[in-house]
Amino acid sequence: MDPVALFTLQLLNALSLSALLFFIALGLTLIFGIMRVINFAHGAIYMLGAYVGVTTQTLTGSFALSLVLAPLAAALLGLAFERSALTRLYAREHSAFLLVTFGLALALTEAIRLAWGPDPRQAELPAALAGIVFVLDEPFPVYRLVLIGAGAAAALALWLLLHRTRLGLLMRAASQNAAMTAALGNDVAAVRAAVFALACGLAALGGALAAPLFTAYIGLGTSVIIDAFVIVMIGGMGSFVGTAVGSLLVGFAQTFGNFYFPELALGATYALMIAVLLLRPGGLFGREE
Amino acid sequence: MSSTMIGRRAALGAGVAVLAAPAVLRRARAQAGPLKLGVPTAITGTWAALGAQVVRTCRLWAKTVNAQGGLLGRQVEFLFEDTQGVPANCLRKAQEMVERDRVNILLGLMASSEALAVMPKLAEWNALFISSVNGAGSITAEHWVPNAVRANISGPMGARALALHLRDSPQTDYFCLSLDYAWGRSSVETFEGLLRGIGKRSIGSVFAPVGTRDYSTYIARIRQANPQALYIALTGDDGTAFLRQAAQFRLFERMPIVTETVDMLFTRPAGEAAIGLVGGSRYSFAYDIPANAAFVQRFRAEYNELPDTYDGEQWQALDVLMAAARRANSTETAALVAAMRDLELSSVKGPLRIRACDGQAEQQGFVVRVARKEGFPHPVPEVIRTYPAAEVTPACRSATFA
Amino acid sequence: MTPAAPRAVLAAIAVLAALGFVLPGYAVTLLTEAIILALFALSLDLLVGHARLVSFGHAGPWGFGAYVAAGLLLVLQLPLPVAALGAALATALVAVPVGWLCVRTTGVAFAMLSLAFAQLGYAVVFKWSAVTGGSDGLPGVPRGGGPLGLDWLATREGFHVLAALALAGAYLIARGFTVSPLGRVAAAVRENEARAQALGYDPRRTRLAVFVLSYGLAGLAGGLYAGFARYVSPELFFWTVSGHVLVMVILGGAGTLVGPMIGAMALFFLEHQLSGLTESWGLALGIVFILVVIFAPRGLMGWIEDALRRGRRASRADP
Incomplete structure (x- = not known):
């Protein structure tokens, strides 16, 4: 293969992987930014998104509808969980949050297995997205270009939300200083609920987008959650820009690293995280806690 | 007591x-x-x-x-x-x-x-x-x-049956892809040894870390190596994910793909992407004997389902x-x-x-090919070759073939 | 914690040890495993509870200790207690450089650094198959007794007593550390790092001391586990193990030393019983976690203390 074509192909591969990682990491970082906690159930929510997406598509035949219903279902679940369980824990130590989201991850994974059974579920891409384009004479799936576009669109939409809306303003304020934001008469509880629901929706959207590549199966959540942790830590907990950069770094490191140094791939991401955290404990774009 | x-x-x-x-x-x-x-x-x-x-x-x-x-x-x-x-x-x-x-x-x-x-x-x-x-x-x-x-x-017996089948195929240059754990490594090692035994060769191999979901970079690597055929030792969710992505990159149009074991568990979710896949089989419902x-x-x-x-x-x-x-x-x-x-x-x-x-x-030993078949909602394996036990079982207390 | 606690804890461990001679064999084996997990959780509580360093990589010292002990048992044919102690020392030794890097940070960054080191351990064990057996692990680890009648330690009852002794010893060490001058400094650093520093203490070095002790005890637990299961595999290093032991500590009540031991045993038996009863044990367990967090804010230990206090009050009120 022509080296320029190979490089271009790998560039696109890296971008599409980064886009997929971005959806799940973004939710984690949003939750951390405003609540200062790690959501262990995020991988299970991502998996739920894949299952709901596939089932929606199987029943209605519409891929587009699956991209609406999956995040909607997850956001509603997230909202219910935040209102019923998490809201009692904000005054307490972080470890409580850790245990409760660990519990949600366990229960949700098992609930999915009960509802859908142990066999993987899949649906085919609509014809319009299943095609290929030729990049320098090399076939490249249209759907991966769609993923790159979706990642970019999500980044833009989130940026607009954070910087052009009142909710975004409150989110940023609450992540700087929740007590002060509340003292100024703002409903921080509502902001938290909205953020948690939004984060769950983003993870589920990521799951629904990933399903055509990976199918929906038990264990989908476990496979991705550690990558998402790494991204959020490298980028800086709670930093939107950092998460985008972290997703790109990990996406590129995995795509090019696995190509040139496949033997080192298993430990490479962790080595990268160790290096970043030792040099900048708050992550590349984060504040030190 | x-x-x-x-x-x-x-x-x-x-x-x-x-x-x-x-x-x-x-x-x-x-x-x-x-x-x-x-x-x-x-x-x-x-x-x-x-x-x-x-x-x-x-x-x-x-x-x-x-x-x-x-x-x-x-x-x-x-x-x-x-x-x-x-x-x-x-x-x-x-x-x-x-x-x-x-x-x-x-x-x-x-x-x-x-x-x-x-x-x-x-x-x-x-x-x-x-x-x-x-x-x-x-x-x-x-x-x-x-x-x-x-x-x-x-595992070695499955690989052996497949190698015996490939002996008669026109392709000589293979590339091997597996996950980086004991089963995958030993499968590829066995397969590469068997290839040499039948006068063919492996022009490269790569082991993806366990948990790999995105295979695009490996597909690029395979394209670059440009073998005549591809051997994969992947099963379960890994196999499904690879087959779907390989089909999206139209890899099947470039080279035949063979695998150590064909399970419907991973070929069924791969859908149309699995058609044409050839591999060893530990058991197939399609094996046609009265028992x-x-x-x-x-x-x-x-169960209103096919046994896998x-x-x-x-x-x-x-x-x-x-x-x-x-x-x-x-x-x-x-x-x-x-x-x-x-x-x-x-x-x-x-x-x-x-x-x-x-x-x-x-x-x-069995070799099967995944094909679309009348009366089944998804592509299913069909038995294309069987080999007697003497040809596919390794020597006593051995995992390899001399 | 009340000052009378250590004696009560040792008495309870003695009862656990004695049960090894009474219960049917399979129950003894279960109890032995629970004791080893209690030791594992106890070691993590030093970091999480006493230094408020929430480690998310405690599978690292556990797996490392297990592999070291497996090596000592397989290659050098050392007696079991020696192998377990060797595992503890080797793990503590490795914890010095690892800890030196990790304790530069606190909070989430610390959690993720400890995770990264454990995952690196996983990668090394996975890749270095010539020595570690790769993903197949090392089966058939012998449980060597040794001279001086130590052969008895290799039997089911003997091993059970050995595990109980190790737990008692580790508890005394951990408890001794928390009330020692260095332990008090660690508590001061936890509560207010700036003030402790102003008083002339080096927070990083203090945290390192806790780290090394915690890792050494986790290595001991891992070493015992290798002798217990007679099999080691890379899964011992995997992050889900770290998550699991962290849940044990939080469930039991971090910072109490006793709570995490109770949490470990409770979670172990709960999982074991539930998974025998229903396929959906994960669902039940998840719901239990959520309910415990909401209704027992200080973990099982806090819940037990409250119950005891209520009991005392009730008995006083009774004529």
Whole structure:
């Protein structure tokens, strides 16, 4: 293969992987930014998104509808969980949050297995997205270009939300200083609920987008959650820009690293995280806690 | 149970008695009741879909055998426990079955690592283990123990059948892709050795880390190496993810893809992407002999589904147990182990013989191709070649072919 | 914690040890495993509870200790107690450089650094198959007794007593550390790092001391586990193990030393019993976690203390 074509192909591969990682990491970082906690159930929510997406598509035949219903279902679940369980824990130590989201991850994974059974579920891409384009004479799936576009669109939409809306303003304020934001008469509880629901929706959207590549199966959540942790830590907990950069770094490191140094791939991401955290404990774009 | 022990127990008070009493009751029941078979398998976790095959086939077998009056006149009862495919859990559950429930026959272990964890304990437990799933070559080589038999086709045996088939194919330059763990590495190693044996070569191999979901960078690497054919040792979710992505990159149009094992579990979710895939097969519903046709029919009547790889393998393992019990006229461990030596029988995959030297069941090797077939909603494998046992079974206590 | 606690804890451990001679065999084996997990959770509580360093990589020292002990048992054929102690020392030794890097940070960064080191351990064990057996692990680890009648330690009852002794010893060490001058400094650093620093203490070095002790005890637990299971595999290093032991500590009540031991045993038996009862044990367990967090804010230990206090009050009120 022509080296320029190979490089271009790998560039696109890296971008599409980064886009997929971005959806799940973004939710984690949003939750951390405003609540200062790690959501262990995020991988299970991502998996739920894949299952709901596939089932929606199987029943209605519409891929587009699956991209609406999956995040909607997850956001509603997230909202219910935040209102019923998490809201009692904000005054307490972080470890409580850790245990409760660990519990949600366990229960949700098992609930999915009960509802859908142990066999993987899949649906085919609509014809319009299943095609290929030729990049320098090399076939490249249209759907991966769609993923790159979706990642970019999500980044833009989130940026607009954070910087052009009142909710975004409150989110940023609450992540700087929740007590002060509340003292100024703002409903921080509502902001938290909205953020948690939004984060769950983003993870589920990521799951629904990933399903055509990976199918929906038990264990989908476990496979991705550690990558998402790494991204959020490298980028800086709670930093939107950092998460985008972290997703790109990990996406590129995995795509090019696995190509040139496949033997080192298993430990490479962790080595990268160790290096970043030792040099900048708050992550590349984060504040030190 | 000695009276002094009961005396001591009484002295230690109510809490202990509560813990111990059910065990006494259970033990009393175990003497007279049905024959209990222990199945510590992966009911939840990443292997759950494979575990589900083992469980449903055991249930069907129990139903069938019990309707015919049981095994040696005793009703058969399976004890299922969830190990999640984790060796530590498997060890604990198996031990409890053996010591608490007086089980002496273990079946359906999922991961090879689970089997390897349990096997050194078998002598101490006076228990027998019949493998139906575990593929690692070492189970019937350096780690073999006399109380273990392998009814299923091992990883090296599957690779061998495939290599024999490829001997007649026009492609000579292969590239190998697998995940970076023992099964994948040993499969690729075996395959590369077999390629050399048939005058072909491997022009490169790559091992993706366990947990890899995005295969695009490996697909690019394969494209760059530009082999005439691709060998993959991937199964389950990994196999599905790779096949779907390979099809999206139109890799099949460039080169044929062959795989060590074809399971519907991973070809079915791959959908159209699996069509044309050729591979070894441990069991296929499409193998056309009367015994298998009867099994497939019974299975479909019960579950309204096709039996997959480990349904067939589990059924065959249970047939091995039945033949050994009849030969020994006993279900005691020592009698069964003795009866397993050079035991010959016929099951859903045709004739097999358990050889005495390492417990491996010598049996036919199969090569299948995934194709679209009338009457099935998804592409299914069809048997394209069978090889006699002598050609696909490695030498005694060996995982490789000289 | 009340000052009378240590004696009560040792008495409870003695009862656990004695149960090894009374219960049926399989129950003894279960209890032995629970004791080893209690030791594992106890070691993590030093970091999480006493230094408020929430480690998310405690599978690292656990797996490392297990592999070291497996090596000592397999290759050098050392007696079991020696192998377990060797595992503890080797793990503590490795914890010095690893800890030196990790304790530069606190909070989430610390959690992720400890995770990264454990995962690196996983990668090394996975890749270095010539020595570690790769993903197949090392089966058939012997449980060597040794001279001086130590052979008895290799039996089921003997091993059970050994595990109980190790737990008692580890508890005394951990408890001794928390009330020692260095332990008090660690507590001061936890509560207010700036003030402790102003008083002339080096927070980083203090944290390192806790780290090394915690890792050493986790290595001991891992070493015992290798002798217990007679099998080691890379899963011992995997992050889900770290998550699991962290749940044990939080469930039991971090910072109490006793709570995490109770949490470990409670979770172990709960999982074991539930998974025997229903396939959906994960669902039940998840719901239990959520309910415990909401209704027992200080973990099982806090709940037990409250119950005891209520009991005392009730008995006083009774004529």
